[in-house]
Amino acid sequence: xxxxxxxxxxxxxxxxxxxxxxxxxxxxxxxxxxxxxxxxxxxxxxxxxxxxxxxxxxxxxxxxxxxxxxxxxxxxxxxxxxxxxxxxxxxxxxxxxxxxxxxxxxxxxxxxxxxxxxxxxxxxxxxxxxxxxxxxxxxxxxxxxxxxxxxxxxxxxxxxxxxxxxxxxxxxxxxxxxxxxxxxxxxxxxxxxxxxxxxxxxxxxxxxxxxxxxxxxxxxxxxxxxxxxxxxxxxxxxxxxxxxxxxxxxxxxxxxxxxxxxxxxxxxxxxxxxxxxxxxxxxxxxxxxxxxxxxxxxxxxxxxxxxxxxxxxxxxxxxxxxxxxxxxxxxxxxxxxxxxxxxxxxxxxxxxxxxxxxxxxxxxxxxxxxxxxxxxxxxxxxxxxxxxxxxxxxxxxxxxxxxxxxxxxxxxxxxxxxxxxxxxxxxxxxxxxxxxxxxxxxxxxxxxxxxxxxxxxxxxxxxxxxxxxxxxxxxxxxxxxxxxxxxxxxxxxxxxxxxxxxxxxxxxxxxxxxxxxxxxxxxxxxxxxxxxxxxxxxxxxxxxxxxxxxxxxxxxxxxxxxxxxxxxxxxxxxxxxxxxxxxxxxxxxxxxxxxxxxxxxxxxxxxxxxxxxxxxxxxxxxxxxxxxxxxxxxxxxxxxxxxxxxxxxxxxxxxxxxxxxxxxxxxxxxxxxxxxxxxxxxxxxxxxxxxxxxxxxxxxxxxxxxxxxxxxxxxxxxxxxxxxxxxxxxxxxxxxx
Numbered sequence: 001x002x003x004x005x006x007x008x009x010x011x012x013x014x015x016x017x018x019x020x021x022x023x024x025x026x027x028x029x030x031x032x033x034x035x036x037x038x039x040x041x042x043x044x045x046x047x048x049x050x051x052x053x054x055x056x057x058x059x060x061x062x063x064x065x066x067x068x069x070x071x072x073x074x075x076x077x078x079x080x081x082x083x084x085x086x087x088x089x090x091x092x093x094x095x096x097x098x099x100x101x102x103x104x105x106x107x108x109x110x111x112x113x114x115x116x117x118x119x120x121x122x123x124x125x126x127x128x129x130x131x132x133x134x135x136x137x138x139x140x141x142x143x144x145x146x147x148x149x150x151x152x153x154x155x156x157x158x159x160x161x162x163x164x165x166x167x168x169x170x171x172x173x174x175x176x177x178x179x180x181x182x183x184x185x186x187x188x189x190x191x192x193x194x195x196x197x198x199x200x201x202x203x204x205x206x207x208x209x210x211x212x213x214x215x216x217x218x219x220x221x222x223x224x225x226x227x228x229x230x231x232x233x234x235x236x237x238x239x240x241x242x243x244x245x246x247x248x249x250x251x252x253x254x255x256x257x258x259x260x261x262x263x264x265x266x267x268x269x270x271x272x273x274x275x276x277x278x279x280x281x282x283x284x285x286x287x288x289x290x291x292x293x294x295x296x297x298x299x300x301x302x303x304x305x306x307x308x309x310x311x312x313x314x315x316x317x318x319x320x321x322x323x324x325x326x327x328x329x330x331x332x333x334x335x336x337x338x339x340x341x342x343x344x345x346x347x348x349x350x351x352x353x354x355x356x357x358x359x360x361x362x363x364x365x366x367x368x369x370x371x372x373x374x375x376x377x378x379x380x381x382x383x384x385x386x387x388x389x390x391x392x393x394x395x396x397x398x399x400x401x402x403x404x405x406x407x408x409x410x411x412x413x414x415x416x417x418x419x420x421x422x423x424x425x426x427x428x429x430x431x432x433x434x435x436x437x438x439x440x441x442x443x444x445x446x447x448x449x450x451x452x453x454x455x456x457x458x459x460x461x462x463x464x465x466x467x468x469x470x471x472x473x474x475x476x477x478x479x480x481x482x483x484x485x486x487x488x489x490x491x492x493x494x495x496x497x498x499x500x501x502x503x504x505x506x507x508x509x510x511x512x513x514x515x516x517x518x519x520x521x522x523x524x525x526x527x528x529x530x531x532x533x534x535x536x537x538x539x540x541x542x543x544x545x546x547x548x549x550x551x552x553x554x555x556x557x558x559x560x561x562x563x564x565x566x567x568x569x570x571x572x573x574x575x576x577x578x579x580x581x582x583x584x585x586x587x588x589x590x591x592x593x594x595x596x597x598x599x600x601x602x603x604x605x606x607x608x609x610x611x612x613x614x615x616x617x618x619x620x621x622x623x624x625x626x627x628x629x630x631x632x633x634x635x636x637x638x639x640x641x642x643x644x645x646x647x648x649x650x651x652x653x654x655x656x657x658x659x660x661x662x663x664x665x666x667x668x669x670x671x672x673x674x675x676x677x678x679x680x681x682x683x684x685x686x687x688x689x690x691x692x693x694x695x696x697x698x699x700x701x702x703x704x705x706x707x708x709x710x711x712x713x714x715x716x717x718x719x720x721x722x723x724x725x726x727x728x729x730x731x732x733x734x735x736x737x
Contacts (some may be wrong), residue, residue: 013060013061016060016061016064017048017061017063017064017067020064020067020068020071021044021067023071024067024068024070024071024074024084025040027071027074027075028074028081028084030080032081036080036081036082039081039085039107039111040081040084040085040088042106042107043084043085043088043089043107044067044088046088046089046092046098046106047063047066047067047088047089047092048063050092050095050096050097050098051063051066051091051092051095051096054095054096056162056165057165057166058162058164058165059165062091062095065091065158065159065162066087066088066089066090066091067088068158069087069088069090069151069154069155069158070083070084070087070088070154072087072154072157072158073087073150073151073154076154076157076193076194076354077150077153077154077191077194077354077355078350078354078358079147079150079151082110082111082114082147083147083150083151085107085111086111086114086115086118086147086151087151087154087155089103089107089111089115090115090118090119090151090155091118092115093115093116093119094119094120100112100115100116100119103115113144113145114141114145114147114148114151117137117138117141117144117145117148118138118148118151118152118155120134120137135177135181135394136393136394138152139185139393139394139397142376143376146189146356149185149189150189150356152182153182153185153186153189153191153194156178156182156198157194157197157198159174160174160175160178160197160198160201160202161201163175163201163205167650168205168616168650169618169648169649169650169651171205172205172206172618172632172637172641172648173641173642173645173648175201175202175205175206175641176202176206176637176638176639176640176641176642176645177641177642177645178198178201178202179198179199179202179206179638179642180398180638180639180642180643181394181397181398181401181642182198183195183198183199183202184398184401185401186198186355187322187401188322188401189322189355189356190322190323190324190351190352190354190355190356190358191354191355191356192324192352192353192355193353193354196255196257196258199255199257199258200255200256200257202257203256203257203260205632206632206633206637206638207260207632207633208616209616210260211256211260213270214256214259214260214270215256217270218253218256218259225251225253225276225277226251228333228334228335228337229251229277229279231334232279232305232333232334232339233249233251233279235304236249236281236300236301236304237249239300239303239304240281240297240300243296243300245283245285245293245296245297246283246284246285247281247282247283247284247297248281248282248284249279249280249281249282250279250280250282251277251278251279251280252277252278252280253276253277254276254277254278259276267668267732267734277339277340278339278340278341278342279339279340279341279342280341280342280343280344280349281297281301281341281342281343281344282344282345282346282349283297283343283344283345283346284345284346285345287345287347290316290345290347290348291316291317293345294316294327294343294344294345295327297343298327298329298343301329301331301341301343302329302331305331305332305333305339306331306332307329307330307331308329308330308331308332308338311328311329311330311340312328312329312330313326313327313328313329314327315327315328316344316348318407318415320405321405321417322355323351323355323356324351324352325344325348325351325352326342326343326344326348326352327342327343327344328340328341328342328343329341329343394643395482397482398482404419404420405417405418405419405420406418406419406420406422406455406456406457406459407457407458408427408455408456408457408458408459408460408461409458409459409460409461410431410460410461410462411460411461411462413460416430416431418430418455418481419480419481421454421480422454422455422479422480422481423451423452423453423454423455423478423479423480424442424444424449424450424451424452424453424455424461425439425442425451425452425475425478425479425484426455426479426480426481426484427442427455427461427463428442428463429479429481429483429484429487430481430483430484431463433487434465435463435465436471436484436487436488437469437470437471437487437491438465438466438467438469438470439451439463439464439465439469440464440465440466440469441463441464442461442462442463442464443461443462443463443464444459444460444461445459445460446462450478451475451478452477452478470491470495471487471488471491471492472492473492475488476488476489476492493535496535496536496539497535499539499542499543500535500537500538500539500541500542501538501542502538502541502542503537503538503539503540503541503542503543504534504538504541506541506542506548507522507525507537507538507541507548510548514556514561516556516559516560516561517559520559520560521560521561522534524560524561524562524563525537525561528563529546589654589655590613590653590654590655590659591603591617591629591651591652591653591654592650592651592652592653592654593619593627593649593650593651594649594650595650597654598619598627598651598654601626601627602626602627603619603626603627603628603629604625604626604627604628604629605628605629605661606620606628606629606630606631606634606636608630608634608635608636608737609630609631609633609634609635609636609637609737610631610661610662610663610664610737611629611630611631611661612661612663612711612712612713612714612717613653613656613659613661613712613713613714614653614713614714614715615631615632615714616631616632616633617629617630617631617632617651617652617653618630618632618637618641618648618649618650618651619648619649619650619651620640620644620647620648620649621647621648621649622647627649629651631737634737635737656713658712659712660690660710660711660712661710661711661712661713662692662708662709662710663708663709663711663717663735663736664706664707664708664709664735664736664737665706665707665709665720665721665724665733665734665735665736666704666705666706666732666733666734666735666736667680667703667704667705667706667707667724667730667732667733668702668703668704668705668730668731668732669702669703669727669729669730669731669732670701670702670703670729670731671698671699671701671702671703671729672729676696676698676703676705676729677694677696679727679729680694680705680707680724680727680730681694683723683724683727684707684709684720684724686723687716687719687720687723689709689710689711689716689720690709690710691707691708691709692708692709692710693706693707693708694706694707694708695707706736717735721733721734721735
């Protein structure tokens with residue numbers, strides 16, 4: 001966040017800065033050696049001076065930001081003095097006159113490299129997505145020094161916490177980036193608390209209405225929840241006291257984002273979520289005793305409460321791939337309510353809260369393999385795929401940030417952890433690149449399966465290979481992991497290069513006949529035929545998609561070829577929205593785009609989310625179809641704003657109108673006979689709304705209906721939802737997308 005001004009710190013601001021720095025120093029629990037203490041003070045002084053003329057959007061001195069990022073690094077992630085120095089300096093190269101050479105001179109090459117990793121690209125590379133290019137730069141540092149990404153996490157967390165002074169459409173971009181890449185990455189690095197806060201802060205921006213509703217309900221039920229947790233824990237505490245196990249317990253509600261997700265996926269109301277909160281029992285025992293004591297605690301709990309067998313999750317015997325260890329069970333507590341109980345040691349709890357940093361602190365405590373080695377190896381392999389552009393890289397990288405896992409086995413019984421949704425071919429590539437390349441057939445539990453077979457827990461796989469087998473373009477549809485996609489793409493690029501060499505030879509002959517230099521004229525051919533890179537042009541010539549003997553309408557001047565006009569139009573790129581003259585509604589514009597009347601632009605409403613007047617919306621500048629107006633909670637919003645944030649524009653409703661908007665409702669309930677359709681239709685009709693389409697399915701006493709309506713605004717839509725929910729046989733009404 002680059003925010004500059006020209007005001008030097010006042011005495012009040014200097015006091016604020018000193019207090020923030022003291023708070024940072026108080027958060028450092030481990031004793032500092034002399035060199036670290038000197039470096040931290042030196043970095044602080046340099047940052048204060050470098051950022052002296054800068055302010056944040058809130059009006060605060062900018063230096064408060066790097067100081068707080070450093071504090072988050074040490075207090076909330078568990079990093080050490082090197083990270084504190086780098087966090088204090090993380091914006092100086094990007095935002096001030098201080099250069100990397102100066103950083104290296106004062107602090108050494110290691111700190112300079114980390115600061116360089118934290119510095120954004122200058123935006124002069126003309127990439128399709130500058131955001132993706134910067135993500136790629138930061139993520140590429142993972143395999144060299146993971147502290148770059150961890151400091152970036154702290155930087156993003158503080159920015160999200162202080163986003164209130166930024167315009168709404170810019171908040172949306174930052175939230176989309178955070179949800180798209182930072183929250184999954186926090187999960188993968190075991191930063192549970194940060195991942196949870198990211199998700200809640202993003203939801204507060206993208207779906208503020210739902211966020212506020214759930215937040216209000218959580219606050220109103222807080223006292224009752226505490227009473228229930230104490231009642232639930234009373235017999236368990238007595239049982240644990242009798243064993244003399246040292247323990248502590250906490251009870252807290254699930255995150256607002258998690259509750260919202262459950263409401264959507266389970267299609268239930270807030271009051272019907274059975275595990276609204278979790279009780280965590282944390283034991284203080286030596287590492288060798290962790291596993292038996294956790295199971296002993298489980299036994300004591302189930303002496304008092306009935307467990308639900310299918311809800312038992314043993315991540316102590318088999319930890320998650322991000323190092324998470326805990327024993328989870330769900331039991332039926334007092335008054336028949338379901339309660340999730342998490343049992344773990346103090347060591348497990350610190351790793352669960354602080355992830356990667358805490359994991360390294362305890363490395364070697366247990367005999368299990370390093371949980372990050374395989375993952376980092378996979379990242380290296382994605383980085384080796386030089387053919388992938390930044391957006392492909394980010395998408396491939398995201399598949400390595402999976403939250404749900406499946407456990408499968410090799411023929412020798414070795415366990416492999418794969419992302420949920422991974423296929424048999426993904427498994428082949430995960431064993432070894434050559435096995436993936438030459439996979440001819442794959443058996444699951446001794447039965448042949450298609451290459452695209454989706455893996456299930458407990459599957460045992462064997463891969464049959466052939467030296468004559470090689471990847472083809474269809475394979476990319478059968479895999480989801482970044483490694484497999486990258487390797488298949490690389491193989492295809494190699495194949496294209498081999499075939500393209502014939503096309504290159506043909507083009508060289510053509511240019512020799514015209515007495516033209518190859519290097520001086522190749523770019524003219526690329527532009528003429530609308531390709532981005534040479535390989536694609538050579539391949540098209542080799543495949544006879546381009547016949548060089550048919551070339552016409554070109555001239556040669558001073559050894560350079562030029563064409564009258566391209567046969568193939570290059571793909572359009574968005575620059576600025578096209579201004580047109582569009583008739584306003586009732587003399588007033590319905591929408592404002594960046595504060596101006598939207599009627600001067602070519603715009604339309606996106607069909608993926610069907611906005612209606614009153615929804616929170618944004619404008620997206622497409623390549624060919626003008627501006628598209630999307631809801632902030634559109635299924636496509638996160639991808640668009642995270643990868644193409646420069647195309648996002650502020651959109652807001654300017655006036656009310658009689659214009660009708662299309663929206664679709666999903667209605668479910670009890671199928672109590674042939675009168676269902678008539679009752680639903682009558683209720684809609686009584687509201688004065690028109691039905692565009694109506695589809696209903698009945699199954700074993702239950703119905704689901706899709707009703708497409710024409711409404712004037714969101715208030716009218718909400719009234720329709722409430723009225724339909726009041727029908728005796730209707731259990732749920734929700735807006736589709």
